[in-house]
Amino acid sequence: MEAVLDIADWPSALDLFGSQSTLDPAGLGAAEVYPLTVWMTWAFGAVFVLVMAFVLLAWLRRHPARPWWIWAGGIVLPLVAIVAVLVFSTAALVATTREDPDALIVDVTGHQFWWDVVYDPEGLALRDANELVLPEGRAVTLRLTTADVIHSFWVPSIAGKMDMIPGRTNVLTVTATETGRFRGQCAEFCGLSHPLMAFEVTVLPAEDFDAWLETTRGEARDAARPSLLDGRETFIREGCPACHEIRGVAEGGRLGPDLTRLGARPSLGAGMWRMNQGNVAGWIADVQDMKPGAQMPSYNHLSGPELRNLSAWLVSLR
Ligand code: HEC
Ligand SMILES: [Cu+2]
The missing domain is CATH 1.10.287 (Helix Hairpins)
Structure with missing residues (x-):
């Protein structure tokens, strides 16, 4: 019998991210x-x-x-x-677990099987997903909770592990001490796609981090070509905003990851696939094949051109 998914075809974690090792501390x-x-x-x-x-x-x-x-x-x-x-x-x-009153606050909420991230929830309230950007050498207080079952937040290279428990907010203060890219992983069995619930951590020099916050907080980039505009229309027509927010296009959808800067993320599907248009199109058309158990419907009724324009528009967002 032929294997349905050949692990050798999957991108290696180390290709997509940096280190995921407690033996290589960077925090x-x-x-x-x-x-x-x-x-x-x-x-x-x-x-x-x-x-x-x-x-x-x-x-x-x-x-x-x-x-x-x-x-x-x-x-x-x-x-x-x-x-x-x-x-x-x-x-x-x-x-x-020592807290730092001057730390930047970031809310991270676990979902089956992805991560919702809000920087400075009481001020800027910048929402993103499946990636955590941290300033080097500055303390960041993570307020960890979950929208459904128990998850566990773990970036082995940067800090200890902390559970995300329904009805509770656990606090973990982290300070990254090296710039670069690291990999985090959900460390508590949370359902079918639990092992595929990863994310990346990008540590920037502190000045670059401030600039990153400044450039990222705005609305999604305008659709520059008619085909991209068409993709944006398909997004709205197909009801994707019921679950996905894209600032400046459709706000309020919270059941799925924020897609305002989807094309800027190095990976698709919470650390699973390389970010490119082909993978995004495959994801929309048959998400269960790309990530078994993902809580998103497949859109296999879309025509070739619809799928092409929609995926091209999504990866143009950064
Ligand atoms: C019922 C809610 C729901 C609807 C409707 C929905 N999605 Fe999703 N979507 C999700 C969830 C939940 C995830 C996260 C899946 C995971 O990683 O486990 C997701 C993930 C994604 C991702 C990957 C995001 C990332 O950070 O890697 C893309 C791209 C996406 N959806 C596009 C779409 C498009 C385009 C549509 C409309 C054609 C759509 N979705 C409709 C719930 C939904
Ligand atoms: Cu999990």
Whole structure:
């Protein structure tokens, strides 16, 4: 039987994004967690080797164990090890969840299977999706929640992991310390397309970040050609605004990602496909084939030209 989806055809995560690794910290939170990972691996590796050595010893020489061994190895050693882990991990937890009153606030809301992002919700209220742009060296307070089931926000290279829980807002303050592109991933099983719920993090130098906010906050770019205008009309006629907002074209749709700057995102479908017109057209025509379980209807009744103009207009938005 032929495989329906050949993994080898999928874009590699590392092609699309930068690093997704706790062993390659590029943020204060991740830098806090990294030494814990290293020390715990060594310390418990040593305990494992020790225990295996005792097992071997017991096998080879069958004399009865001395009681103090049981006290030392069975009670004192685990107690010391667990208390040490508790102390170091609590210190890391306190350091990674410390709030900063001057931090920029960004609301991130998990949806099946994408991310809604609002920068400076009480001021600028700039809405975007499936990408998080951060300033280098500046603290950003993420207010994390969900629109449906439990998700978990995790950018391993930048910070620790935080759950997104219905009816609750969890706060995670992150400070990226390197510019570049990193990959985030939903880390809590949330339905059929859970493993395909990723996003990218772009860390810009702080000045560039301010400029980015300034240029991104406006309305979507005007349709410059008649074919693009036609694409915009199809978008409205087909009812896409019921779920998608495009500032200056159709506002208020919140059931799907904001598309105001779709063409500027490096990936389509929350970190799944490369952003290009062909993939966008394929997405609209048969979304279940592109991302099984996505909560968007397929538009396979559109004619070739309709699909072509609609997808060309969408990728022209940046
Ligand atoms: C019932 C609500 C709904 C309707 C109607 C709808 N969509 Fe969607 N759309 C979604 C959802 C939900 C997603 C996110 C899917 C995912 O990634 O899991 C999405 C994702 C997308 C994406 C990818 C966005 C990104 O950030 O990668 C594009 C492009 C898109 N839709 C275009 C359209 C177009 C064009 C139409 C109209 C022809 C349309 N949608 C109609 C709900 C909808
Ligand atoms: Cu999820």
